[in-house]
Amino acid sequence: MTNKIVRQRVIVISLILLIIITAVISLGLGYSSVSFQRIIPTIFGSGTVKEEMVLFDFRLPRILVTILAGMALALSGAILQSITRNDLADPGIIGINAGAGIGVSIFFLYFPIEAGSFVYVLPIVAFFSAILIAFLIYIFSYTKGMGVQPIKLVLVGVGFSMACSGGMVVLISSAEDEKVTFISKWLAGSVWGTDWPFIIALLPWLIILVPFILYKAGKLDLLAFSEPVAVGVGVQVEKERVVLLIAAVALAAASVSVTGGIAFVGLMAPHIAKSLVGPRNHLFIPIAILIGGLLLLVADTIGRNLLESEEVAAGIITALIGAPYFIYLLLRKK
Template sequence: MTLSSLVRKQRLILLVCLGLIVLTAIASMGLGYASLSFDRLFPVLFGDGTFKENFILYSVRMPRILITLLSGMALALSGSILQSVTRNDLADPGIIGINSGAGVAIAVFFLYFPIKVGTFVYALPLVAFIGALVTALLIYVFSYSRTRGLNPIRLVLVGVGFSLALSGIMIVIISSAEREKVDFIAKWIAGNIWGADWPFIWALLPWVALLIPFALLKSVRLNILSLSEASAIGVGLKLERERIVLIMTAVASAAAAVSVTGGIAFVGLMAPHIAKALVGPRNQLFIPVAVLLGGWLLLLADTIGRNLADPTGIPAGVMVSLIGVPYFAYLLLKK
């Protein structure tokens, strides 16, 4: 298939993804513990709603929809970059321990640092980024060999080891904490969408708005990195610098997402794979598709999960894992 036909196919798929997002968002607005009938949905959207209807839509449903959408996009972006940089189709920020590193940093910050309400929301993505970055650097160091470069298989194994170790550290940290704070950390671990309020959207939005265009700007370099180290060096690419910059981009994207949604894995694994199957492995083509698919997958998982059990529902992280674990096992056996 020629590049022009792939571009046309990509645009069509992007339109389909946008349509799926809109339909799922409409369903999510109307469904829930406090019902909002679909025939009242558009009148409320256009300012003709009661106080109760406005509260349900604008204070409860809409922020949650936007948070899950933005977080799913950020996680898919992170997984897309990691898979290209490491040349490993199993790379995902949740699987290789980056999300766990962000979680430990958030737990320490939440439990042991004085928190001001006004700055707490905006500090969380930064704290998560620091924890995730330290974890990613350690994983990179243990996976890198001077003679063979970055070993993709070793990266996943080291990452899984770090993820398990950090989960143990998390248990130690919360074992002596206050009950109320432990409840928060437990919700975070389960992937419960806890930051469902407008300030969390304003805290997450700049990260997503900056990192997605930056990744697309670097898409040609990602294409080269996904081939081999010899090819990258042969075309004059500054390998280590580009790799570190792109890994930091992936880490920042994942950390910003999990700081408000909790420990959600597999979105960054599934969305890039589906996108590559649809439009091929060129990063400039599959990354936009993966980003929209990631947003839709997490929005769909949260919409289904919170309507399966009243009143709190099933965490989105659990719903995604129900799909992601078999998919991960399938990829593991296939590769």
């Protein structure tokens, strides 16, 4: 175990350095480029007005939002994979993201609210919408005497995801062009929450829930085993599963409310982390969180700079990487 802890710390430090390097590269790339030699001086207050505006008003808040959202999605995926005992679970795949999305769409279209409070209300709206969909998925996946069936949960989740996506299309069919454009970009996973208030709206969810989930890491380890084993060692399975499901939904909903419908980050990050340090939650969760932040940051940086005329949504980049990985995992389970 000691060797694994040392390995975990080395990987964590390496990932933090990778995130910092990628963030610096991302700061220098874009339509209004800032030379890499000017990034550090500008950060420390020696830049021109244009350089400071590009870095502090546009690039830096977007980078921080992307990292935090990726971390939240990765942690949500790690929780879902443990409580469902299903390696294919992901908030995007099993319908939680789409559940949050339909709530955001309804709120955005039909509930006018002041711009100043819109940012802070949005994650709460997304949470309650997602928790309703998650509850329905849980009910339809539950079999009396057997509990939640992992494969059934994925299939039901995919069904709800498609239904919610279809509902969003119906909602925007008669909406104003400006609102249709926003929701269409949201569906594609375009990072739209790129101002400092979005960081303030997203950060508390992570500050509260990351320590809570690390505290519950032992319970997650037991829930990953069969239900009789967990019950045998005194775990209140259904109670713990519901509490952890709510935490997973809260993380996914907060992330999705500012980044749109991004899938596969919550699928890939925990798997990569487990391959590095093994399946113990207290070891792989910190690594998965950092990998999630790095994955979404890389995807958004590529999407912003892939085409000259228009940016490609980060959700499309993660789908291009994640869909083949999902198929690989699906085939491996057979």
